[in-house]
Structures are given as C-alpha cells and as structure tokens.
Amino acid sequence: MSLLEIKNLNKSYDDFKVLKDVNLKIEKGKIYGLLGKNGAGKSTLIKIINDLLTKDSGEVLFLGKEIGSFSKAHISYLPERTYLDKSMKVKEIVKYFSEFYSDFDCEKAKKLIKDLDLNIDKQISKMSKGMQEKLQLVLVMSREADLYILDEPLGGVDPATRDYILDTILSNFKEGSSLIISTHLISDIERILDEVIFIDKGEIKLTSGADQLREKENSSIDEIFRRSFKC
Amino acid sequence: MNFSFDNERPIYVQLANMIKVSICNGTYESGSKLPSVRDLALSAKVNPNTLQKALFELEEEGLIFTERTNGKFVTTDKKIIEKTKNELAKSISENFKKEMNNIGLSLEEAILYLQNLGGKK
Structure with missing residues (x-):
C-alpha cells in the first residue's frame, strides 16, 4: 500500500481551477521534490493533504484511509509561512509541541536548538527571521513522523542557511519515512531527491526518478524544468 | 573524501x-x-x-x-582493485587525449607535456 495516494483530486477557487484531476502516489522511504513555478498549485495541494483546505472532489488516502485526525498524527508539516505564536518563548513552544504531538522527540529538539546556539528563554518575536525559520524546521523534524511535508523550506534564506536546512532535513528524518519538499529553487535541492514531480497550472506534468531523468535527458533537473516550463 | x-x-x-x-x-x-x-x-x-x-x-x-x-x-581480491584502477586510468587518459586533440595537439605532443610535468623543461 502507498503511504499516500491521491486520486482524481480537483480544487477551484471560485471559477479558477487550481488543481485539475491530480493523481499521485507517495511510497514509503523516499524523498520527493514537488517542483513548480509560483502559483502552480503546490501549496494548495499540500494544504489539502494536511486537511487545511477542503477539496472539491477526489480522494486523498493516507495509508488507505481518507485524511483526517489519523493522518495528522503521522504527518509533520512545515508551512510556507511561520505559524508560531511570536509571544512565546522557545522553551514554551517546545513544551507545546511535545504536548500536542505524541511522536515529538523533546530531547532531539533540545539538542538541535542547542546546536543553533539558541537560548531557550528567548522570545520568538525577538529572533531574526532566519532563526525563526530554523527553529520551525527543528520542531517539524523532531517529530518521528511517517511523512514530512515541507512547503518551500528554502524560500528567502541565505545560502549558508540553505545548507543548514538541507543538512538538518537529511540527518533528522526518521528512517523509512518519506518526505515531500515543495520548491521552485530546484538546483539547491535536486541532489537529495529520489523522485521528482513536476506540477504546472494545477496539473501533474511528470513524475520520475531523479537520476533516471538525468540519465535520460543528460541534464540537471533544474535545466529540464526550465526547458519544460519556459515563460 | x-x-x-x-x-x-x-x-x-x-x-x-x-x-x-x-x-x-x-x-x-x-x-x-x-x-x-x-x-x-x-x-x-x-x-x-x-x-x-x-x-x-x-x-x-x-x-x-x-x-x-x-x-x-x-x-x-587485489586483482579487482587493480582492474578498477586500470579502468579509471584508461578513462582519464582517454579524456586527456581528447582534450589535447581538441586544442590541436597530437598524442606524441601530448605525451611530451606529460613527461615535462615534473618541472624539467
């Protein structure tokens, strides 16, 4: 059974079709890149998988069950924008996460926060934007989830922070679990992908193994993407 | 590495x-x-x-x-390692030869360049 299976998914905002008949299978133990331009439908798809938006039609099955509280307990989600309560201190947010998610590894989170040289008494609103993003990633990766979904984890951060983020993702996801990373910054991330999913104008245009695609086209995923979706 | x-x-x-x-x-x-x-x-x-x-x-x-x-x-099995070394050396040499040919040098001239790598002129 697939970890996640999406069948004939459709979603519109008023008359505008954001997702058109999306079919997708996410298998266990793999890293997927959900690659598309701004406005391609990446975030909408991710929000539906996380049960934050309702679909118009189709099925979204997590381990064979329609998504809901069961899937939420097993999917760790990093939204595009931070949702942390900025009035909270670092230690309060850690406590909050450990109470909310039974799969949250408090010790791991504390260690990663220490590695960031972040004082646990610091208030989130007093941290830089980059630090807030790192903290949020640490919290998301400290869950022992079956599926991690990271929406644009590299958006708006400097190259050194990008390296930190990629390292943190690679060294902390639970063995045997899967990841979906959505991004339009392909060249930074393509090295760590098993599978790529190209999405454009709400439609899945291509799914392939990353190395297979490189072998077939003799180019980088970034180059193939640019060629396919020239503006 | x-x-x-x-x-x-x-x-x-x-x-x-x-x-x-x-x-x-x-x-x-x-x-x-x-x-x-x-x-x-x-x-x-x-x-x-x-x-x-x-x-x-x-x-x-x-x-x-x-x-x-x-x-x-x-x-x-040292033989397998030798074989691998040999294959790598072959492919490196072929690339070298190709690049030297590309800039208009013959294999003989290319070999001279290699021999002079030690600093002797």
Whole structure:
C-alpha cells in the first residue's frame, strides 16, 4: 500500500481551477521534490493533504484511509509561512509541541536548538527571521513522523542557511519515512531527491526518478524544468 | 573524501565513482569496513537511498561485499582493485587525449607535456 495516494483530486477557487484531476502516489522511504513555478498549485495541494483546505472532489488516502485526525498524527508539516505564536518563548513552544504531538522527540529538539546556539528563554518575536525559520524546521523534524511535508523550506534564506536546512532535513528524518519538499529553487535541492514531480497550472506534468531523468535527458533537473516550463 | 556533485549526471554514478577512487588510492583499504550507509550519506550530503544504489553498483562489480549484520567491506581480491584502477586510468587518459586533440595537439605532443610535468623543461 502507498503511504499516500491521491486520486482524481480537483480544487477551484471560485471559477479558477487550481488543481485539475491530480493523481499521485507517495511510497514509503523516499524523498520527493514537488517542483513548480509560483502559483502552480503546490501549496494548495499540500494544504489539502494536511486537511487545511477542503477539496472539491477526489480522494486523498493516507495509508488507505481518507485524511483526517489519523493522518495528522503521522504527518509533520512545515508551512510556507511561520505559524508560531511570536509571544512565546522557545522553551514554551517546545513544551507545546511535545504536548500536542505524541511522536515529538523533546530531547532531539533540545539538542538541535542547542546546536543553533539558541537560548531557550528567548522570545520568538525577538529572533531574526532566519532563526525563526530554523527553529520551525527543528520542531517539524523532531517529530518521528511517517511523512514530512515541507512547503518551500528554502524560500528567502541565505545560502549558508540553505545548507543548514538541507543538512538538518537529511540527518533528522526518521528512517523509512518519506518526505515531500515543495520548491521552485530546484538546483539547491535536486541532489537529495529520489523522485521528482513536476506540477504546472494545477496539473501533474511528470513524475520520475531523479537520476533516471538525468540519465535520460543528460541534464540537471533544474535545466529540464526550465526547458519544460519556459515563460 | 571530497564530495561535490554535478547535477547533470546521475548522482549515484558520481558517488560510486568517488568511492572507487577512494578504494584505489587506499583511503578505504582492501578488506576494511566501510562506514555505515547513513554515515556515508550524511558526509556526502546525499539521500541514503542514492548512496545505497551506488553501493549496489560497486557490489555488482565485486569491489565491495556485504557481511550479514556486520556491514559492507572492501574486497580482499587485489586483482579487482587493480582492474578498477586500470579502468579509471584508461578513462582519464582517454579524456586527456581528447582534450589535447581538441586544442590541436597530437598524442606524441601530448605525451611530451606529460613527461615535462615534473618541472624539467
């Protein structure tokens, strides 16, 4: 059974079709890149998988069950924008996460926060934007989830922070679990992908193994993407 | 090992090549144990699945072998390592010859350049 299976998914905002008949299978133990331009439908798809938006039609099955509280307990989600309560201190947010998610590894989170040289008494609103993003990633990766979904984890951060983020993702996801990373910054991330999913104008245009695609086209995923979706 | 990748070629092929080089130059000695998949993947900053695939290729070629529960080891068969070294040397030489030809030099002239590498003129 697939970890996640999406069948004939459709979603519109008023008359505008954001997702058109999306079919997708996410298998266990793999890293997927959900690659598309701004406005391609990446975030909408991710929000539906996380049960934050309702679909118009189709099925979204997590381990064979329609998504809901069961899937939420097993999917760790990093939204595009931070949702942390900025009035909270670092230690309060850690406590909050450990109470909310039974799969949250408090010790791991504390260690990663220490590695960031972040004082646990610091208030989130007093941290830089980059630090807030790192903290949020640490919290998301400290869950022992079956599926991690990271929406644009590299958006708006400097190259050194990008390296930190990629390292943190690679060294902390639970063995045997899967990841979906959505991004339009392909060249930074393509090295760590098993599978790529190209999405454009709400439609899945291509799914392939990353190395297979490189072998077939003799180019980088970034180059193939640019060629396919020239503006 | 220095891990830097070219996104235009399959990552597993490049990884397998890097490990081959490390076996040829003795970084990973004949008969010695390789680091675990997870550790190797972390130091190369690649996905463990990709590393697994590279190791699978090397195992197919007989350069490494798996000892159940114990991990992966470099072959004790020195002939296989010699053969690999030979193949790598051939492909490096062919590339060199091609590039020298590209700038209009014959093989004989190219060899002269190689001989003069030691600083003697």
